[in-house]
Amino acid sequence: MEIAAAVVAVIGTVLGAGVVGVQQYCTARSQRREALRDRALKALCELSTALADHRRAMWVREDLRLSGAAPADVAAAREASHVTRSAVTAPQVALMALLPQVRAEVDAAVHATYEMRGASNAVVLAARQESAVDAADCLAGTAARVLSRP
Template identity: 80%
Template sequence: MEIAAAVVAVIGTVVGAGVVGVQQYYAARSQRRQALRDRALTALTELSTALADHRRAMWVREDLRLSGAAAADVAAAREASHVTRSAVTGPQIALVALLPQVRIDVEAAVRAVYEMRGAVSAEVLVFMREQAVSAADALIGSTGRVLSRP
């Protein structure tokens, strides 16, 4: 009887250690997944903000140019758009590095804002802005879908 009790105790200890090990593995995996999710959401938020800022700067810049504003005003708007454009790169790289599955949507959203440059008319500028907004919305949607997968 004592041997059976000892065997049961040893088996119980081994099984208990195995269960604890599996629990720790899944807990660590869940923490890594949550950390990735948090970093990706931060990158998405930063990119979305940078795209909105650049879209606004491009609107002002191109609207001034198309309306025949003073060269100094157009030059100042161009400089402002350069600042907002450079703010796009960091979060763009971060989001693609964290979630390569959304690379195409990231590139489409960035390209749509950049393409506002050189609009040939006010109507085209309005259309391009709407396209840029739609591309940014699509990026948010696709990133949300990727992050909601189990």
């Protein structure tokens, strides 16, 4: 009888340790997934902000160029657009690394924004800006769907 009780006690201890181990594994995995989600959401927000800033800078730059503004004003706007373009790179790379499922949408949003450069007239500039906004909205929607998956 004592041997049976000892065997049951050992088996219970082993099973208990196994359950605790599985719980710890699941908790750690959930925490890693949540941390990844948080970093991806932060990168998405940063990229969305950087793209909006760059679209605004490109609008000003191209509008000045198309309207025949003073060369100094166009040069200042060009310099400002270089700063906003540089701000796109880090969150772009981070988001593509964290959420490779949205790589195509990231590329489309970034390239659509860059395409605002060199518009032939104000109508083309407005159309390119609208395309850039649509691409950024598509990126946000797709990323939101990916991030909301369990």
